[in-house]
Amino acid sequence: MILNVDIYNRTNWLKIAFLIGGVIVIAFSLYYTDRIVSRIEEREKQQIQLYAEALKDNLMMEMDQSTGSLVSQIIQSNANNSVPAIHKSHGGALISRNIEIPPGLNAKEEQAFLQKELSDMISGDHGTIVFDNGLGQNDYIYYGDSKLLNQLRYYPLVQLLVVVIFFLAAYLWLSSSRKAEQNRVWVGLAKETAHQLGTPLSSLTAWVEYFKTDPRFDEEIVREIEKDVQRLDTITTRFSNIGSVPVLKDENIFETVEVFMNYLQKRISSKVHISIQNNLSDGHQTVRINKYLFEWVIENICKNAVDAMGGIGSLTITMKESRNKQIALDFSDTGKGISKKNLSKVFNAGFSTKKRGWGLGLTLAKRIVENYHNGKLYVKSSEIGKGTIFRILLPYEPNMTNAGNHLSEDTASQVSNVQS
Numbered sequence: 176m177i178l179n180v181d182i183y184n185r186t187n188w189l190k191i192a193f194l195i196g197g198v199i200v201i202a203f204s205l206y207y208t209d210r211i212v213s214r215i216e217e218r219e220k221q222q223i224q225l226y227a228e229a230l231k232d233n234l235m236m237e238m239d240q241s242t243g244s245l246v247s248q249i250i251q252s253n254a255n256n257s258v259p260a261i262h263k264s265h266g267g268a269l270i271s272r273n274i275e276i277p278p279g280l281n282a283k284e285e286q287a288f289l290q291k292e293l294s295d296m297i298s299g300d301h302g303t304i305v306f307d308n309g310l311g312q313n314d315y316i317y318y319g320d321s322k323l324l325n326q327l328r329y330y331p332l333v334q335l336l337v338v339v340i341f342f343l344a345a346y347l348w349l350s351s352s353r354k355a356e357q358n359r360v361w362v363g364l365a366k367e368t369a370h371q372l373g374t375p376l377s378s379l380t381a382w383v384e385y386f387k388t389d390p391r392f393d394e395e396i397v398r399e400i401e402k403d404v405q406r407l408d409t410i411t412t413r414f415s416n417i418g419s420v421p422v423l424k425d426e427n428i429f430e431t432v433e434v435f436m437n438y439l440q441k442r443i444s445s446k447v448h449i450s451i452q453n454n455l456s457d458g459h460q461t462v463r464i465n466k467y468l469f470e471w472v473i474e475n476i477c478k479n480a481v482d483a484m485g486g487i488g489s490l491t492i493t494m495k496e497s498r499n500k501q502i503a504l505d506f507s508d509t510g511k512g513i514s515k516k517n518l519s520k521v522f523n524a525g526f527s528t529k530k531r532g533w534g535l536g537l538t539l540a541k542r543i544v545e546n547y548h549n550g551k552l553y554v555k556s557s558e559i560g561k562g563t564i565f566r567i568l569l570p571y572e573p574n575m576t577n578a579g580n581h582l583s584e585d586t587a588s589q590v591s592n593v594q595s
């Protein structure tokens with residue numbers, strides 16, 4: 176189903192396009208703000224120069240009334256009403272403009288405070304304006320950035336942060352509501368399927384019972400029909416378990432896998448060699464599972480393995496203890512393997528590389544293991560032309576001493592048994 180693969184490729188391209196679009200918008204916004212900052216910086220520099228000129232004139236000239244008031248006006252307001260500046264006279268006294276001096280300081284403390292501000296300004300990247308005060312002595316003006324300039328410098332970063340938080344929150348909300356929606360569809364569909372199958376199934380069961388009592392019907396045929404009806408019953412039970420909260424029971428994992436693999440072996444190619452390797456100690460074989468659903472998981476994984484091997488090869492199921500009180504079940508096949516490109520897609524609903532595949536087997540298996548059994552299902556490794564290992568992690572019940580274990584001592588001792 177190449178069509179499905181294309182859908183995933185398209186989605187990836189769309190994501191990349193959105194990402195590139197976002198980066199371009201952000202870069203443009205940063206560039207534009209940087210240009211505004213440069214312009215304001217230049218204007219503030221001119222303001223300070225004008226302020227210095229006015230100070231110089233004020234100090235040097237004997238002025239008439241009107242010129243004097245104009246110069247003081249420039250000094251007091253127009254030339255600089257926002258840029259923090261300190262005028263250091265030849266005598267060393269500091270006079271500040273647009274600097275908030277903490278209240279309650281005496282003259283000495285105020286000078287010390289301004290001295291500190293001055294050091295900050297000197298260490299900044301603005302130059303110092305030096306002018307002659309008319310007595311052959313130099314006065315100095317130091318200045319920093321206005322509040323507006325500082326705010327504008329950090330504005331794009333704040334804006335960026337807000338946008339990122341907003342998109343992250345929106346993404347999380349959308350993906351969680353999408354997941355909830357998917358859950359509802361899965362559960363609803365499964366419930367409806369179980370319900371639809373229920374009626375004809377009970378009728379078929381009744382018919383089989385009737386055939387059994389009537390000698391006109393061939394016993395062998397009736398037995399085969401009964402097997403099919405039982406299979407149908409198992410399928411219906413699986414769907415009804417998916418559609419409701421499934422009941423979990425303590426089961427012996429080795430026994431569950433062994434029984435099911437025996438069943439499966441008869442239904443697949445005889446050229447597929449199945450073996451089970453059990454490395455679990457006696458006390459760690461009990462897991463809480465829903466047998467019907469768990470068998471469905473094994474079936475999906477094994478059928479995929481058989482498909483990948485083209486009906487010839489070997490499938491080994493290894494059971495061992497893993498970290499964090501978990502049991503690891505490895506399904507390893509000698510099939511064609513999964514390409515790197517497809518590794519991240521195999522659990523996507525609808526992804527299939529088979530002519531007649533629905534691409535639902537692994538999605539379903541993952542849901543069953545992770546949502547209903549608190550476990551994990553993933554591809555442990557895969558190599559093209561060599562094979563694949565799928566791993567299931569299940570929490571074991573350490574306090575249960577093989578509650579569901581009906582294996583005889585003999586069977587248990589054959590822990591590394593091989594069956595075919």
Ligand SMILES: Nc1ncnc2c1ncn2[C@@H]1O[C@H](COP(=O)(O)OP(=O)(O)OP(=O)(O)O)[C@@H](O)[C@H]1O
Pocket residue numbers: 475479480483508510511512513521522526527528529531532533534535536537538563
């Ligand atoms: N053991 C494996 N070896 C190689 N490829 C695999 C293996 N298991 C799964 N795949 C790949 O993952 C894809 C998805 O598997 P999945 O079981 O979800 O769907 P499907 O088998 O194609 O269809 P169906 O819904 O009938 O199971 C497969 O089409 C195949 O390409």
Ligand SMILES: [Mg+2]
Pocket residue numbers: 475478479535536537
């Ligand atoms: Mg499959």
